[in-house]
Amino acid sequence: MQYVVLKGHQGGYQLTLKQNAAFSAIIDELKTLFKKLSQEQINGEKAAVGFNIDTQNRLLSVTEKQQVQALIEQYPQFQVERITADVISKTTAQTLKEQENIHLNRMVIRSGQEVKISGDVLFIGTVHPGGILRATGSIYSIGRIEGIVHAGFPASNTAIVVGDLSRASQVRIADSVDILADSKQKFTPRSVTYINDLHLLDYGELDQLKTIRPKLYNQIGEA
Amino acid sequence: MGTAMVVTSGKGGVGKTTTSANLGTALALQNKRVCLMDLDIGLRNLDVVLGLENRIIYDIVDVARGRAKLHQALVKDKRFEDNLYLLPAAQNTDKDALVPSEVKAIVDELKTDYDFIIIDCPAGIEQGFQNAIAGADGAIVITTPEISAVRDADRVVGLLEQQEMPHKPKLIINRIRQHMMNEGEVMDIDEITRHLSISLSGIVLDDDDVITTSNHGRPVVLDPKNPASQGYRNIARRLLGETVPLMSIKEKKVGFWQRLFGKK
Numbered sequence: 001m002q003y004v005v006l007k008g009h010q011g012g013y014q015l016t017l018k019q020n021a022a023f024s025a026i027i028d029e030l031k032t033l034f035k036k037l038s039q040e041q042i043n044g045e046k047a048a049v050g051f052n053i054d055t056q057n058r059l060l061s062v063t064e065k066q067q068v069q070a071l072i073e074q075y076p077q078f079q080v081e082r083i084t085a086d087v088i089s090k091t092t093a094q095t096l097k098e099q100e101n102i103h104l105n106r107m108v109i110r111s112g113q114e115v116k117i118s119g120d121v122l123f124i125g126t127v128h129p130g131g132i133l134r135a136t137g138s139i140y141s142i143g144r145i146e147g148i149v150h151a152g153f154p155a156s157n158t159a160i161v162v163g164d165l166s167r168a169s170q171v172r173i174a175d176s177v178d179i180l181a182d183s184k185q186k187f188t189p190r191s192v193t194y195i196n197d198l199h200l201l202d203y204g205e206l207d208q209l210k211t212i213r214p215k216l217y218n219q220i221g222e223a
Numbered sequence: 224m225g226t227a228m229v230v231t232s233g234k235g236g237v238g239k240t241t242t243s244a245n246l247g248t249a250l251a252l253q254n255k256r257v258c259l260m261d262l263d264i265g266l267r268n269l270d271v272v273l274g275l276e277n278r279i280i281y282d283i284v285d286v287a288r289g290r291a292k293l294h295q296a297l298v299k300d301k302r303f304e305d306n307l308y309l310l311p312a313a314q315n316t317d318k319d320a321l322v323p324s325e326v327k328a329i330v331d332e333l334k335t336d337y338d339f340i341i342i343d344c345p346a347g348i349e350q351g352f353q354n355a356i357a358g359a360d361g362a363i364v365i366t367t368p369e370i371s372a373v374r375d376a377d378r379v380v381g382l383l384e385q386q387e388m389p390h391k392p393k394l395i396i397n398r399i400r401q402h403m404m405n406e407g408e409v410m411d412i413d414e415i416t417r418h419l420s421i422s423l424s425g426i427v428l429d430d431d432d433v434i435t436t437s438n439h440g441r442p443v444v445l446d447p448k449n450p451a452s453q454g455y456r457n458i459a460r461r462l463l464g465e466t467v468p469l470m471s472i473k474e475k476k477v478g479f480w481q482r483l484f485g486k487k
Binding site: 111112113114132169 | 265266276277278280314315
């Protein structure tokens with residue numbers, strides 16, 4: 001039974017580690033395979049040969065990955081390009097789902113409370129003075145904001161805040177802060193707050209969103 | 224090198240925060256550089272009373288944890304040029320978020336830059352109180368003419384005396400209702416001072432404007448005609464001219480009675 005299959009195609013060399021084999025058996029087989037390969041000159045090339053490793057329906061742990069990588073890269077002429085699998089862990093799946101989704105939130109965030117949301121949020125609740133609504137992505141609010149809204153936490157400059165912030169005490173995006181009590185900025189429910197090219201908080205209308213953030217929501221399906 | 228004074232009372236609701244805000248403002252009006260420090264972590268409201276709530280970006284816990292520099296966390300009160308600053312408390316952590324040594328380090332750093340650091344202490348005598356008194360050079364004990372407030376003030380004075388500060392604790396009797404004191408229904412000023420046996424720094428009359436103005440984020444002391452404001456202004460003067468206190472209190476007290484009878 002062969003647990004490790006080496007194939008060459010246009011994109012380079014693909015190494016498939018069979019999912020039904022024990023990991024120790026795979027390691028043994030890799031050792032013999034690469035010992036053999038190292039003695040042959042592959043195409044007489046000088047540059048290092050890269051391998052894409054496919055683990056099928058098996059997820060390698062970090063140490064296992066390192067083990068495989070060390071085994072292959074002990075030969076200077078070989079290197080691991082990437083290790084892929086057909087599956088992802090539940091936590092990764094969950095974070096992916098959280099980041100891709102727009103969360104509907106209708107909480108009352110009171111003074112001293114801080115609500116953190118990963119991904120984008122459609123907010124229909126209330127932020128009282130002294131409360132903070134934080135999102136790693138953008139915030140779309142049709143609720144009542146009297147406290148602080150913080151989009152793109154901690155460092156996503158492309159996040160935006162849509163909604164009426166006329167009662168808000170502060171708006172923050174990534175590391176920029178604007179104290180709204182001091183500004184004469186007028187808001188409507190169609191206002192957009194964003195970070196402009198000069199890395200300053202700026203305000204616009206939803207009609208301009210296409211020019212402000214042309215890529216917004218275009219990336220869906222790519223990842 | 225400035226002086227750090229902690230405003231404390233033991234009991235809640237006697238006017239620590241109002242006194243901190245007004246005393247700080249009165250000192251700033253006297254052209255002293257003042258930094259107000261809110262240590263009521265989790266239930267901050269010195270910022271609200273001063274109308275600075277919207278401007279807070281970092282707080283004292285951020286400073287203690289190294290997430291922000293001290294000068295970044297200080298909120299300037301634009302009404303008093305460069306004289307009045309606030310170091311706000313954190314709103315989303317609890318009183319145990321700080322330890323006395325951290326507070327002391329911050330106070331010591333502030334002392335190099337300000338004439339007065341007024342520390343607003345939380346109610347109670349637990350961790351928050353220990354933090355508040357850690358860096359202080361002196362204490363201002365607030366009480367009202369109520370037996371429960373006086374009892375708690377007594378307890379606090381006892382704890383303060385164990386602390387051995389460079390300045391002895393001073394007393395402010397707050398929220399005095401003239402007619403009740405006149406009719407002998409509440410403890411009078413002499414009785415309270417004698418009972419607590421610390422020096423009296425001044426008295427403040429109960430006045431509706433104290434509440435009205437603080438609702439608008441504007442300390443009452445800015446209104447020179449208000450009786451409560453005059454009380455705070457006098458206390459500030461006594462804090463500055465260290466030698467006068469008892470004499471001027473007597474004078475003030477006479478003036479206070481005279482004014483009272485003059486009105487009637």
